[in-house]
Amino acid sequence: MASPSSRKLIFVGLSGYQYPHTRVRCYHFARALEGRPGILPSVLSFKDDLAPEKTERDMYELRDREKLRLTWRALRRLWGERGAVFYVQKALFHAAAPFLLSRLGRNQYIYDCDDYDIPLSQFFGRGRWNRLCFGDHRWDEITFKMARRAKCCVAASHYLFDFLKKYNPRVYLIHTGVDTDVFHPPETPRPEGGPVFFWNGLIWGPVIVENLQFLFRCFARVQELHPTAQLRIVGGGIMEDAVHHYHQTKLPHVKVDYTSWLDPREMPAVLAGVDVGLLPLIQDTEWIRSKSPTKLFEYMASGLAVVASRRGEPCRVMDEGREGLFAEGEEEFTEAMLSLCRQPERIARLGAAARARVQRDYSLAALGDKLYAMLVEEGVACAS
Numbered sequence: 251m252a253s254p255s256s257r258k259l260i261f262v263g264l265s266g267y268q269y270p271h272t273r274v275r276c277y278h279f280a281r282a283l284e285g286r287p288g289i290l291p292s293v294l295s296f297k298d299d300l301a302p303e304k305t306e307r308d309m310y311e312l313r314d315r316e317k318l319r320l321t322w323r324a325l326r327r328l329w330g331e332r333g334a335v336f337y338v339q340k341a342l343f344h345a346a347a348p349f350l351l352s353r354l355g356r357n358q359y360i361y362d363c364d365d366y367d368i369p370l371s372q373f374f375g376r377g378r379w380n381r382l383c384f385g386d387h388r389w390d391e392i393t394f395k396m397a398r399r400a401k402c403c404v405a406a407s408h409y410l411f412d413f414l415k416k417y418n419p420r421v422y423l424i425h426t427g428v429d430t431d432v433f434h435p436p437e438t439p440r441p442e443g444g445p446v447f448f449w450n451g452l453i454w455g456p457v458i459v460e461n462l463q464f465l466f467r468c469f470a471r472v473q474e475l476h477p478t479a480q481l482r483i484v485g486g487g488i489m490e491d492a493v494h495h496y497h498q499t500k501l502p503h504v505k506v507d508y509t510s511w512l513d514p515r516e517m518p519a520v521l522a523g524v525d526v527g528l529l530p531l532i533q534d535t536e537w538i539r540s541k542s543p544t545k546l547f548e549y550m551a552s553g554l555a556v557v558a559s560r561r562g563e564p565c566r567v568m569d570e571g572r573e574g575l576f577a578e579g580e581e582e583f584t585e586a587m588l589s590l591c592r593q594p595e596r597i598a599r600l601g602a603a604a605r606a607r608v609q610r611d612y613s614l615a616a617l618g619d620k621l622y623a624m625l626v627e628e629g630v631a632c633a634s
Contacts, residue, residue: 257630258290258334259283262324264344264372266297268306269452270544271364273514274426275339275406282618288632289625294327296320296344307488310454314375317343321383325350332356335630337404339364341396342372346383352399360628361396363414364406364426366540368393370455402628406542407563413540422624425567427612428547435553435605436522445525445590445597446480447472448554450517450545453487457537461530462493463500468530468584470504476591482524486511521552525597526590529558530583538562547612550574550604555597557586567612573604 261280263272272295280291294300297309300323301316312320324347328336336348336359351357368390374380377387384392397403397417404422405411414421440446449465451458462483469481483506485493490510497506512520521527527549531538539562546564549556556574558564568574575590577583590597610616625631 255632256288256290257632258292258331259337259625259630260328260331260334261291261293261337261339262296262344262348263293263339264296264309264342265306266295266309268514270426270514272297272339274428274544275362275364276337278427278429278614279337279617279621282614283621283625286618286622286631289622289630294324296324300324300327310372312343312372314379317374318379320344321346324348328357335360335401337362338396338400340367341393342367343374343383345396349396349399350383358401359399360402360404360630361400361414361418362404362406363397363410364542366410366413366536369537401630402624404624407540408566409536409539409562410542420628422620424617424620424624425563425612426542426544426547427614427617428544428551428608430551430605430609430613430615433518433521433548433551435601440523440525443478444480445594446482446523447526447528447557447587448482448484448521448524448549449528449530450484450520453485453490453493455489456492457533457535458485458487459489459492459496461532463496464532464580464583465528465530466497466501466504466506468580468587469506470501471584472587472591473504475588479587479591480507481505482507482509482520484509484512484517484520517548518552521548521554525554525594526587527552527554527556528587529556529564531559531561531564534561547608550601550608550612553598553601553605555590555600556604557583557590559583568604568607572600573607574600 261276263276265272267273276293283291338345338359339362348359371389380387402420403414403418411423542563560576560578570576575586577586
């Protein structure tokens with residue numbers, strides 16, 4: 251039973267459980283805090299709780315009228331939670347309600363940043379609504395203001411940690427992580443043959459399309475030299491047609507097992523049937539440098555060998571050569587994949603080391619400890 255002195259911590263996310271940022275950094279973080287002294291975690295998802303009739307894609311294509319309606323619903327829902335602390339995941343239009351309540355002195359909020367979202371921001375289309383809710387119409391200035399006014403900030407990567415430090419002295423590094431009880435190596439050995447290379451994700455924009463085009467080109471060479479190698483992709487999104495078009499027109503001879511979309515709860519079973527997780531990140535952009543990719547932690551927890559581009563946070567997460575392979579450019583990435591075809595026994599060694607690293611540093615239990623320590627330090631939770 252919760253103590254009378256327990257404080258409410260409400261995770262506020264735009265998306266629903268289907269999308270990784272809200273799933274992990276709201277729902278899973280809240281679960282990781284359950285039962286800890288002095289804190290009562292819960293989640294308010296704009297999609298799941300306020301607009302269940304919408305699809306996940308709809309939430310990123312809303313008009314201002316719908317955004318204002320959802321903001322009003324959130325204000326009504328949160329108005330009675332005076333004294334609660336809001337954990338606001340991303341600075342998008344859904345942050346307006348907790349931000350306004352903080353300006354009224356009713357609540358404080360923690361700002362969680364897991365991507366460099368400024369160029370892609372989903373605030374209000376009209377500047378007047380942004381000025382009314384956030385005091386500015388510029389997306390970058392709204393983001394900076396969100397960070398400055400926050401009780402503290404949580405960064406998902408070292409790049410974001412340094413970025414947020416410019417605006418708030420109280421920043422904590424907490425990666426995205428994974429539920430290692432759900433994602434784990436299969437109980438029986440994976441089928442012989444292959445290996446099966448794998449990529450999954452949300453195909454939301456040109457940056458992802460370019461990464462997959464790069465991957466197709468690499469695998470074309472792998473398949474040429476090792477015909478038993480396989481490539482499986484699970485990925486839906488607003489630009490998946492562009493991926494299909496490139497495959498069909500440029501590399502139609504390359505065999506790819508493609509699934510458009512799966513419920514996230516099916517992913518552990520999918521990963522149990524593959525061997526190598528792929529993480530191509532070919533652009534050197536702020537978004538790439540800032541990302542703490544969910545798929546990487548799921549690959550590692552599932553005991554997969556990983557081949558990743560030598561960019562951004564993955565270089566901080568995996569020990570090169572022991573827990574995963576890194577590559578720069580198409581030729582090197584292809585050679586890393588080929589090396590695993592030639593040395594299949596290395597796949598198991600890399601996967602076992604990656605699994606051990608995730609259990610120690612990036613499991614929900616480990617993340618829950620970091621979150622709780624932060625909340626105690628910030629006076630949100632009382633450990634006694």
